[in-house]
Amino acid sequence: MPLYMDFHKNVVATFDEVVLAHLADLEVQEKHHVKYHKFWINPKEGTIYCLIEAPDRHACEAVHKESHGHLACSIVEVDPDFFKLVMGDGHQVDNGPMHHADGSLDLGYRNILAVSLWHEQGAHPTEARKLALEKIAAFHGRVIKWAANDHLIGVFNDSVNAVRCAKKIKLELLVRQSEAIAQANPPIHFKIGLSAGQPVTETSELFEEAVQLALRLCTVAREEEILVSSLVKQLCLEEELLEDDRADTVKLLSTKEEGFILELLRITESRLADERFTIDTLSRDIGMSRPQLYRKVTALIGRPPNDLLRELRMEKAMSLIKQKAGNISEIALEVGYNNASYFAKCFHEKFGCNPSSYAENHKG
Template sequence: MPIYMDRHEIPDEIKPEHVARMHQEDLKVQHLYGCRGITYWCDSERHTAFCLIEAPNKEAIQRMHNHAHGTLPHHIIEVDTRVVESFLGRIEDPEKSANSELNIIDDPAFRVIMVLHTAEHLHRMEANQLSIFSQKFHRSIAKSIRHFEGSIVQENDKVYLVSFRSVTNAVLCALKILENFKYLFPKVESEFQRLQIGIASGTPVTDQEEIFHESVTKAYQMAEFVKDQIVITTAVKAQYENENRNAIIDPVCIRVLTPNEEIFLGALLSFARKHWNGPKFNIGLMSKMLGYSRSQLYRKIRKLTGKAPNTFIREYRLNKALELLRHQKGNISEIAFESGFSSAPYFTKCFQSTFHILPS
């Protein structure tokens, strides 16, 4: 049977003890609806609770909760328990005290999400140099993540997705990784020394259909498209300074996106995803759809990405083309036209200029 996670918004007066009793009531009637309550997370500070339940469908979960205590979840998503454990660290109840009749779980599901994104140039070196570099690079990252108590959710040669309980640990880990990276290979050309990190925070179930969707999406967007090497949201900045009363985020080392910049980045990339391979993926349509003048759009994109709008558009298309080439979705001419380029020779010229290698 599928596994689901639901989200409950709990009133201020409801304490972890009340949530534990509600969970017990669920367990008493779960068999009537073919469900099996696995565990839950309760966050008394943010007034949320999240239940992990095996069930035939979402409706069975709603009926079980309604029968047990009348409190319906605000949203339910299907999840993979391996992914849940990677993000949250457990998929079963913590061990209860021997002296306690009720297993009260006051364990927040709030997490800080870090995405580490390496430049394409890292994968353009000679094979022997790449092998040596990759081994040291990945060992260094894994060591830093363990030191700062992070949990690797996903990883490959290009991207790490990491979950932290502590904002402080996430920020310090990012700084340490960047410090190690800069001095790992001092003789490597500066264009190879590109590493970008995005940090966002949030809870596992929002109004989307994937676990930690909003915070993961924000972290990916910041790591991949914002020009600065470490980028965090305004919420992460506030949480860091709340955890460290006498500390502030150094703007020289870390870029903090304003709420308006976060909204603009999301809107820009949503537009790009819809129109990237169409003939009207240009500044004119972008300006019209996003509601800015050409000059405003130029300034905003330049400040955020470090690129002019035309360069952003071209490189967005080239990165999509690179994905198509990697997955062998066609020959070079087919992928050139699929990516919105008017000719294969021009596509090849742009590709080589950006990635320092021929598409072939």
């Protein structure tokens, strides 16, 4: 049978009342050909997530309706293999609620690490990817694939492990970078985004919002920077890990800053193909003057809006080339460049090679 996860919000019941509601589900589930496996409860957030095998969403809902009347605000179908990968193993079940292996209550949070890697002259970053994959595994992370995206994406149960992993990847890649420069070889470049979230929302699939946030943070991070979401900052119990120092730059975002970045990217990503989309257009759409936008964006991500817009276009072009989404002229148009020669010039400035060479290096 299909596997589903439902989402309850604004829950005011006690822990014991939730367990009793789950037991009530078990009493009537067979009648509806449903099996309620387990659930995750987060008392502070007032959220509950139930894992269910059922013929369809209506059957899931019918069990809750008959047993206690507390209906979910969202029910999504989940792929069993992806679910196991993202939620992990080693849990304990006590009458339904999930606990970590150490006995603590599993609140459902998972931490998402996104790593973007590229060589200065367009070569495939094989060794750097291997290093990052090894570190994700070493810190008890699990690698997932996300649509056509070619970032490395790791999932961690624990925020401390996620942050430690990000910092270790950064430090070892910086060593590789210095070695390459000393040997006059093209250095590796990277950016890292770290986010966290709960399994589903009213409008998203399994961990969709958390993964998308990590990817967006990776996009706007400076080169060789770790950009950390407000929730990871809140969940990380070893605060000293997040402290900045010369060798290990970690940028922490507030909830307000995070919201601004998401709105900024929402507007720009929807208009990248429009060559008439400029910073004046962006400032108008986001509701602030051009000087205000310049100051805010520069203070937040270390570069002005014009540089960010060009970078977003180049990174999308790089992704489209890897996906073989068209010839170079078509991809140039897709990211807002009518002039293929100027597009190639901008691409070379960003990645150290022209688009055709990059495509040749990434045939496989």
